[in-house]
Amino acid sequence: MTEASYHNGSIKASVVQLGTGNAARDIFNGPVTVVHDRPPNPAPWHTVPFRRDEDFVPRDRLDDIRRTCARPAGCAALVGLGGVGKSQIAIEYAYQVRDESPSTWVFWVHAGTRARFEEGYRRIAEATKMDGWEDPKADVLRLVRRWLCDESNGRWLIVVDNADDASIFFQDLPQDRTTDGPDNTPAEPLFDFLPQSSNGSILVTSRSWDAAYRLTGNHDNIFEVQPMNKDDAVALLRRKLGSIVSENEAVQLIDALDSMPLALTQAAAFIKQRAPRMTLSKYIDEVHRSDVHRVRLLEKNVGDLRRDARAINSIIVTWQISFEHIQERTPTAAQLLSLMSLFDRQGIPESLLQKRYKVNDDHNADFEDDIQTLINFSLVKVEASERDFEMHRLVQFSTKKWLELNNELEQWKKTYAMLMDESYPEAHHENWPTCQALFPHAEAVLNSPPKEADTQVVWASVLSRAAWYAREMGQYNKAYEMDLAAFQTWEMILGAEHEDTLASLNSLGMDVNRQGRYDEAEAMHQQALQMRKRVLGVDHPSTLASMSNLASTYSDQGRWADAQVLEVQLLEIHQRKLGVDHPDMLTSMANLASTYRMQGQWDEAEALEVYVLKTSTERLGVDHPDTLASMGNLALTYMDQGRWREAEALEVSVTESRKKKFGWDHPETLRSMANLASMYREQGQAREAEAVEVQVMDIRKTKFGADHPDTLSSMSNLASTYVELNRWREAEALDMQVLETRKKRFGADHPDTLTSMNNLSVTYQHQGRWTDAERLDIQVVETRKRKLGVDHPDTLASLANLATAYANQGRWTDAEAIEVQLLETTKRKLGEDHPDTLFSMHNLAFTWKGQGFTSKAISLMQDCCTRREAVLGPQHPYTISSREALAAWESEVPEPEQAERRLDNE
Secondary structure (H helix, E strand, O other), X not given: OOHXXXXXXXXXXXXXXXXXXXXXXXXXXXXXXXXXXXXXXXOOOEOOOOXXXXXXXXXXXXXXXXXXXXXXXXXXXXXXXXXOOHHHHHHHHHHHHHHHOOOOEEEEEEOOOHHHHHHHHHHHHHHHOOOOOOOOOOOHHHHHHHHHHOHHHOOEEEEEEOOXXXXXOOOOOOOOOOOOOOOOOOOOOHHHHOOOOOOEEEEEEEOOHHHHHHHHOOHHHEEEOOOOOHHHHHXXXXXXXXOOOOHHHXXXXXXXXXXXXXXXXXXXXXHHHHOOOOOHHHHHHHHHHOHHHHHHHHHOOOHHHHHHHHXXXXXXXXXXXXXXXXXXXXXXXXXXXXXXXXXXXXXXXXXXXXXXXXXXXXXXXXXXXXXXXXXXXXXXXEOOOOOEEEOOHHHHHHHHHHHHHOOOHXXXXXXXXXXHHHHOOOOOHHHHHHHHHHHHHHHOOOOOOOOOHHXXXXXXXXXXHHHHHHHHOOOHHHXXXXXXXXXXXXXXXXXXXXXHHHHHHHHHHHHHHHOOOHHHHHHHHHHHHHHHHHHHOOOOHHHHHHHHHHHHXXXXXXXXXXXXXXXXHHHHHHHHHOOOOOHHHHHHHHHHHHHHHHOOOHHHHHHHHHHHHHHHHHHHOOXXXXXXXXXXXXXXXXXXXXXXXXXXXXXXXXXXXXXXXXXXXXXXXXXXXXXXXXXXXXXXXXXXXXXXXXXXXXXXXXXXXXXXXHHHHHHHHHHHHHHHOOOHHHHHHHHHHXXXXXXXXXXXXXXXXXXXXXXXXXXXXXXOOHHHHHHHHHHHHHHHXXXXXXXXXXXXXXXXXXXXXXHHOOOHHHHHHHHHHHHHXXXXXXXXXXXXXXXXXXXXXXXHHHOOOHHHHHHHHHHHHHHHHHHOOOOOHHHHHHHHHHHHHHHHOOHHHHXXXXXXXX
């Protein structure tokens, strides 16, 4: 007998994953590249969010960055103090590039936070009209990187502004996910999305030499921007104020403000606004009179701003003079600046600021007057969209410190919290664009909670809604951080049994479940469920939501019987209270169907899933997330039933839709790609499966960490594909790694751990290590019989593998006893043409041949060949294996006997 021809039982990796609506569970896991036709590219444009400064004074550094960026894949950095003019030089260079090379794309990306970086990339996607740019959930980072690397799109320049914090860009110093985070894994490094392409160049502005070096990789490409020399500073003042400026007075002011361009610009704006009564000499007197108050503000200086002490000193002086004047003459404008200082300093939306003015009949005119005052005094800028504003970091800092010093900060925190609470939308999919735009402004106050209890409650409400959006985007650690802050606040102020506190506890449970921390999730959902039953009642919608989440956690733990009890109970309540077509009812049906599937009850699962898919398509539309989840679930059931072509057709559709709707690296998209890869492997397309699985595994490792359940599922699936490709040592290495990690995380009896043991046994068998395989198989069979039952598909797969180990050791009687039982059971449970039944038939034929029952073996293998050609196709590897075995056996039979057999068959 040829050992390589002896098939092992069908191996199922039983990892359960629940989607946002209907259950969407993961078996094998990894992405298929789908090429879409796209319209012609628009003409090159720019996303620079600032107008060109007509008063710009040329600086030497312009020549340096032009020379560096002219090289293929050139990358230059401007480094210097805040307010020294780095961004102004970058703005001027960007406009010069547009003038000199109209065919070059010019992009601007704010890099103060990860959220701002992603927003900059979304604007690039919109400007270029690349595939998928309209979708608010598109993975813009990957979309844009792919576009930038495509030389057919032409030349481009990216300005990465305010890249002060290296931890935003590099994995070793995570920002979104701290090293103390729930899963101890960093976010995907943004540096990977700044491609080194021969058709593009990058210009970085930063206050940090370390960040600049790590982004450029070359000290020679970093250019320090010093405060202006005297001649340039005088030239700047004269451009702002006119040529009549006295050089002597100009030099006095320049010395007083340390030659800092931002401070000089603010000073000139103040003088110009109050001319002719305000002059240079009078302003210099104001500077000296402000020293006492400036010292008080500087004493409040904190954190890494100390490295900009020189800049802070000069800018606080000019800010203070302007602010106190505005406060005296136009107090509403000073109040507007106070409010703006609480926002993220970029992308401050006009629509939110306008809401403060709606108490007046002429609110729009009042707002325009106040914002123009702030613009005139160079305290804020209008972004290119003309709907959003931005503040310089040091102007924002000065404003907040002044408010704190004057005991006004808490009142403005309250105003800001109320405004955000009114503006941040509820947790619905149709609100994603607004959530995306406001998310950085919710994130900005996460680490600066208000002190008053009433304001804290409102602040927690904003964080809770922002956490929902983060969770939907797959940012599970950020969601956990926000939900935890909201929960702790509500528990302290409202009490443990308040409805908001319980809702926050429920959200925390979902966060930790998505991180793979199932035991913690169970404890949270148990606590929320019991308290909601007591406080709200058994049939309250929130109680039922907790029950559903607990059932999902049971399923993730492999406790499918426990999950089914809850899900049946939920289904009965929803049917009685809501009717069969209510969205919550459909969710209950979908989750129960997934639980049926995981227990091998495929017909029951299919019946529910067909109904849910039909109803969801009619009520929600074919591209709604819940409809896509339903379609994906039905595809998995078809796969378990051996209906691989039907499964593949559905999963291809789901994968394409999720890529467009959610983006390439969203957890739901990765799940679809993973399942599609498994369908490829089951149909004998192992190389196609490998390409997808490697891609998904790499993304999951980076996004979730090496020991996240989804990542382990990807590694396990890739190992199974390596077995199909005869790469057994690579398979063994992955199988061993996954097995040890799953034992530690889930325990020795968890279904996923047993799957890993089963798969490692298969790998051992392919290496001829029969006793090692037998030892694992016996352990898995006993545990699965006890936990899943003797007729569960996973138990049958384990028995098939054990029989294989016996047969390859010549223990034909032991193998036959198992295989006869298996064939009878699979025929009864799955049908005579199911792929697993054909596995059993093929293996039993081999056992009979080994026992010398050649005639019986040939008859059974002929039946197997006929059925496999019909079900799998003539070119499937399993069909070919059966056909080759049959031909070899028939060649051993004497010709007269063959003729007699042919007559019998006729």
